[in-house]
Amino acid sequence: xxxxxxxxxxxxxxxxxxxxxxxxxxxxxxxxxxxxxxxxxxxxxxxxxxxxxxxxxxxxxxxxxxxxxxxxxxxxxxxxxxxxxxxxxxxxxxxxxxxxxxxxxxxxxxxxxxxxxxxxxxxxxxxxxxxxxxxxxxxxxxxxxxxxxxxxxxxxxxxxxxxxxxxxxxxxxxxxxxxxxxxxxxxxxxxxxxxxxxxxxxxxxxxxxxxxxxxxxxxxxxxxxxxxxxxxxxxxxxxxxxxxxxxxxxxxxxxxxxxxxxxxxxxxxxxxxxxxxxxxxxxxxxxxxxxxxxxxxxxxxxxxxxxxxxxxxxxxxxxxxxxxxxxxxxxxxxxxxxxxxxxxxxxxxxxx
Numbered sequence: 212x213x214x215x216x217x218x219x220x221x222x223x224x225x226x227x228x229x230x231x232x233x234x235x236x237x238x239x240x241x242x243x244x245x246x247x248x249x250x251x252x253x254x255x256x257x258x259x260x261x262x263x264x265x266x267x268x269x270x271x272x273x274x275x276x277x278x279x280x281x282x283x284x285x286x287x288x289x290x291x292x293x294x295x296x297x298x299x300x301x302x303x304x305x306x307x308x309x310x311x312x313x314x315x316x317x318x319x320x321x322x323x324x325x326x327x328x329x330x331x332x333x334x335x336x337x338x339x340x341x342x343x344x345x346x347x348x349x350x351x352x353x354x355x356x357x358x359x360x361x362x363x364x365x366x367x368x369x370x371x372x373x374x375x376x377x378x379x380x381x382x383x384x385x386x387x388x389x390x391x392x393x394x395x396x397x398x399x400x401x402x403x404x405x406x407x408x409x410x411x412x413x414x415x416x417x418x419x420x421x422x423x424x425x426x427x428x429x430x431x432x433x434x435x436x437x438x439x440x441x442x443x444x445x446x447x448x449x450x451x452x453x454x455x456x457x458x459x460x461x462x463x464x465x466x467x468x469x470x471x472x473x474x475x476x477x478x479x480x481x482x483x484x485x486x487x488x489x490x491x492x493x494x495x496x497x498x499x500x501x502x503x504x505x506x507x508x509x510x511x512x513x514x515x516x517x518x519x520x521x522x523x524x525x526x527x528x529x530x531x532x533x534x535x536x537x538x539x540x541x542x543x544x545x546x547x548x549x550x551x552x553x554x555x556x557x558x559x560x561x562x563x
Contacts (some may be wrong), residue, residue, distance in 0.1 A: 215438045218409045221337050221384055224288025224309035226263055228384070228441045229409035234467050235442040236458045237411070238451040239266040239292070244274035247281055253451065254285045260455040261502070264442065266290040266312065275302035282307045290339065297323040301330045310384070312339040314346060315371045328378045337382045338375060342368040343415055344389035361397035364389065369405060383408045384442070388415035392430040403439045412440035423447040424457050431461050469505060472498035472560075475524060476510040483512035485530035485549055493553055494528075501560055508560070509538070526559055528552050 220230040291303035351363040414430040417423035462468035476491040509527030521527035522541025
C-alpha cells in the first residue's frame with residue numbers, strides 16, 4: 212500500500228495536500244452560494260473553528276459570479292461543487308475557484324469534459340474526481356454481482372481519472388465515498404495501491420451529529436490509521452462547525468494533529484457526589500476558546516481515584532461532596548468549593 216507521504220502534492224489555493232503535508236480539514240457550506248453575506252458569514256465561522264478548505268455548491272451562473280466576491284472576504288481556499296452543467300465548472304474557475312469537484316460521469320460528453328479540463332489547465336486549478344456509491348454506473352454494478360461494491364467504486368474512479376489524464380491533465384484529487392463504512396474502508400484500501408493522486412476521505416451521508424460522528428470516527432479511523440488519506444470531511448446533518456470539531460478530534464486521536472485541549476472525563480459511578488455530567492460538558496465548552504493551547508484536562512467524579520486517573524493530564528479537577536480537588540500532573544494542589552471548580556480550572560488553564 213502506498214504510504215500517505217508518497218502521494219503527489221496538490222496545491223489548493225494556499226493549502227498543500229498530499230506528500231508530507233498534514234491531513235487537511237474540509238467542510239461544505241449549506242448556504243445558497245448566491246447569498247454572498249450568508250456564505251461569507253458561515254465560512255468565517257468555519258475558519259475560526261479550524262476549517263482549512265471549504266466547498267460551495269455552484270448550480271447557477273449567479274453562484275459562480277458570487278465566488279469572486281466571496282473570495283475577497285474569506286481566507287481559505289474555495290472548492291466549487293459542480294453537478295451536470297460543465298459550463299458552471301468553467302464559470303467557477305473563471306471566477307476564482309481554487310479547485311472544482313466534478314463527477315465526469317454526470318458532466319456529459321467527452322467534449323464537455325475536455326472543455327472543463329482545458330479551463331482547469333489554463334487556470335492551474337485542481338480537479339477533484341468524485342465517485343459516490345449511489346452514483347455507480349449500471350455496468351459496474353452488474354460486473355460485480357448486481358450490487359454496489361468497493362471494487363466497482365474503485366474501477367469507476369480510476370476510469371474517470373484515466374479519462375482526464377488522457378486529456379493531458381493530472382492535477383487531480385480522488386474522492387470515493389460510501390455511507391457503508393466497511394465498503395468505504397475497503398475501497399480506500401484498494402485504491403491506495405493503484406494511484407499516487409491524493410485522496411479526499413469521508414463517510415458520505417453519515418447522519419446526525421450522534422450517528423454521523425460514530426460512523427465517521429470508525430470509518431476515518433480505519434482509513435487514516437492505515438496511512439491512507441490526505442484531506443477529510445466529516446459529513447453531518449448539522450451545523451458545519453460540528454464537522455470541524457469532529458474532524459479535529461479524529462485527527463488528534465490518531466496522532467495526525469497536535470495542539471488543542473483534550474478533555475478526558477470519567478463515566479461516573481455511585482461514588483459521584485457532584486453533577487459531573489454537567490461539569491464535564493461545561494469544561495468541554497470552556498476549553499474551546501483555548502484551542503491554541505496543547506493540554507490534556509481531566510474531569511473526575513470523585514476523590515478516591517481522581518488523582519490517580521488524572522495523573523497523565525496536565526491539569527484536572529476531581530469532585531467531592533460540596534468541594535473538589537485541583538490536580539496537576541496527578542498531584543493534588545488544593546481543595547476548592549464545588550461552586551468554584553469551573554472558574555478555578557479556567558484560571559489555571561489561562562496560566563499554562
